[in-house]
Amino acid sequence: MTHELHIVGGGMAGSEAAWQAANMGIQVVLHEMRPKVKTFAHRTGNLGEMVCSNSFRSDDDEQNAVGLLHWEMREAGGLIISTAHKHRLPAGGALAVDRDPFSESITDALTSHGNIRISHEEITELPTDGHWILATGPLTSETLGAAIQAETGADRLAFFDAIAPIVYAESINMDVAWLQSRYDKGETEEEQKAYINCPMTKDQYEAFIDALLAADKTEFHEGETAKYFDGCLPIEVMAERGRETLRHGPMKPVGLTNPHNPEQKAYAVVQLRRDNALGTLYNIVGFQTKMKYGAQASVFKMIPGLENASFARLGGIHRNTFINSPTLLDDQMRLKSRPNIRFAGQVTGVEGYVESASMGLVAGRLAAAEILGRDLPTVPQDTAHGALLHHISGGAEAKTFQPMNVNFGLFRPLDGLKGGRRGRKDRYKGYTDRAKACWQEWLASQA
Numbered sequence: 516m517t518h519e520l521h522i523v524g525g526g527m528a529g530s531e532a533a534w535q536a537a538n539m540g541i542q543v544v545l546h547e548m549r550p551k552v553k554t555f556a557h558r559t560g561n562l563g564e565m566v567c568s569n570s571f572r573s574d575d576d577e578q579n580a581v582g583l584l585h586w587e588m589r590e591a592g593g594l595i596i597s598t599a600h601k602h603r604l605p606a607g608g609a610l611a612v613d614r615d616p617f618s619e620s621i622t623d624a625l626t627s628h629g630n631i632r633i634s635h636e637e638i639t640e641l642p643t644d645g646h647w648i649l650a651t652g653p654l655t656s657e658t659l660g661a662a663i664q665a666e667t668g669a670d671r672l673a674f675f676d677a678i679a680p681i682v683y684a685e686s687i688n689m690d691v692a693w694l695q696s697r698y699d700k701g702e703t704e705e706e707q708k709a710y711i712n713c714p715m716t717k718d719q720y721e722a723f724i725d726a727l728l729a730a731d732k733t734e735f736h737e738g739e740t741a742k743y744f745d746g747c748l749p750i751e752v753m754a755e756r757g758r759e760t761l762r763h764g765p766m767k768p769v770g771l772t773n774p775h776n777p778e779q780k781a782y783a784v785v786q787l788r789r790d791n792a793l794g795t796l797y798n799i800v801g802f803q804t805k806m807k808y809g810a811q812a813s814v815f816k817m818i819p820g821l822e823n824a825s826f827a828r829l830g831g832i833h834r835n836t837f838i839n840s841p842t843l844l845d846d847q848m849r850l851k852s853r854p855n856i857r858f859a860g861q862v863t864g865v866e867g868y869v870e871s872a873s874m875g876l877v878a879g880r881l882a883a884a885e886i887l888g889r890d891l892p893t894v895p896q897d898t899a900h901g902a903l904l905h906h907i908s909g910g911a912e913a914k915t916f917q918p919m920n921v922n923f924g925l926f927r928p929l930d931g932l933k934g935g936r937r938g939r940k941d942r943y944k945g946y947t948d949r950a951k952a953c954w955q956e957w958l959a960s961q962a
């Protein structure tokens with residue numbers, strides 16, 4: 516039997532899987548199609564490239580499930596998490612990362628590892644023999660996607676996350692707009708003034724809705740269906756559902772008083788929220804969109820206060836390819852119909868950099884153990900890794916399966932600890948304590 520492991524995709528999951536397996540003595544070939552074949556979101560040919568935000572989210576390993584994943588990955592010698600810490604930027608309790616040095620470090624570590632060979636090529640077929648992990652992410656290349664679809668027989672599910680546009684703060688007209696949080700919520704003045712508000716009269720609102728409905732939209736590719744998270748609908752889709760929908764959604768005018776004109780109640784209000792620590796960028800809240808770029812610029816400039824807006828980023832849509840893991844994968848992350856192939860990362864239906872890397876970590880270890888003929892105990896369900904893995908490989912409702920972030924709702928309840936808000940702190944601490952003990956035990960069993 517060959518001791519070689521092939522991993523397709525050198526993103527968060529594939530990079531971590533390669534690192535884990537190589538450290539267990541396995542010869543790894545990491546197939547990455549970039550830079551030869553590009554995606555619309557990646558900019559470089561680096562391994563472990565962060566495609567959008569530079570945040571690994573909360574680093575709190577006692578009260579937060581993502582922070583717990585960080586902790587578990589650190590304990591397991593994770594490459595992604597240790598490199599993230601090495602290139603950490605100040606961001607309060609979050610783990611924000613200097614993205615280019617981060618992906619350069621990942622690339623260096625994998626390229627210089629004695630057990631890893633990088634092969635820059637697109638894999639277009641499902642391999643028939645050998646040990647493989649497919650970690651091709653939300654932007655799995657089309658040809659490979661079609662091959663997966665042909666094998667699984669299940670429809671490849673595609674939906675679109677819609678990105679809200681970002682405006683340079685200095686280009687917002689503060690003679691029209693004003694700073695205020697709804698109902699002045701917040702302890703500090705900064706919090707009470709966390710949003711920039713742009714007021715609309717009835718005529719302005721009606722004209723805006725007309726423009727929104729008439730604007731050019733991005734067409735969906737043939738065979739794709741627009742499946743949105745209901746909480747994340749593009750604004751033009753909301754407008755299509757009824758002219759008043761936006762006024763009762765992201766543009767509701769309640770809890771706000773315009774200091775430029777306190778007597779006149781706005782008919783609708785567009786809110787912008789700070790997008791960076793410096794306060795130089797603001798995103799338009801709830802304004803995810805699939806309007807074409809040219810249309811966006813003219814439609815958004817109809818918003819009073821944004822007449823001269825400069826956009827740091829316009830809204831967009833992106834594809835997210837993922838398989839129906841609960842029906843297709845076993846608890847070792849193997850494709851039931853072809854057990855020589857494992858899946859890892861976002862393509863399994865987890866969501867986010869951290870979750871994807873963590874599923875790579877587990878897949879790498881599981882594959883390596885199998886190649887070495889070792890019996891690896893099942894990943895304990897009471898760990899953050901185990902809770903996620905359990906969810907995608909059977910815990911989730913297959914019919915309605917959608918990508919999932921790690922959260923304490925995936926954890927089994929703890930005996931003797933109160934539910935509800937009051938008991939939450941103790942409960943979360945209980946989950947994380949239990950998870951840490953189980954994870955250490957699982958790691959020790961492989962030492």
Ligand SMILES: Cc1cc2nc3c(=O)[nH]c(=O)nc-3n(C[C@H](O)[C@H](O)[C@H](O)COP(=O)(O)OP(=O)(O)OC[C@H]3O[C@@H](n4cnc5c(N)ncnc54)[C@H](O)[C@@H]3O)c2cc1C
Nearest residue numbers: 524526527528548567568638651652656860861867868871
């Ligand atoms: C536009 C966009 C914005 C996002 N923003 C965020 C965000 O802000 N925060 C967040 O946590 N998550 C975000 N995500 C999700 C994010 O992509 C994942 O969290 C994470 O990158 C997934 O890791 P992965 O390893 O599964 O996939 P990726 O990191 O995408 O890695 C997959 C790799 O596989 C390669 N590949 C694909 N097909 C083939 C093939 N056939 N042959 C060889 N190589 C192939 C790709 O080039 C890529 O390098 C975003 C996704 C998209 C598309």
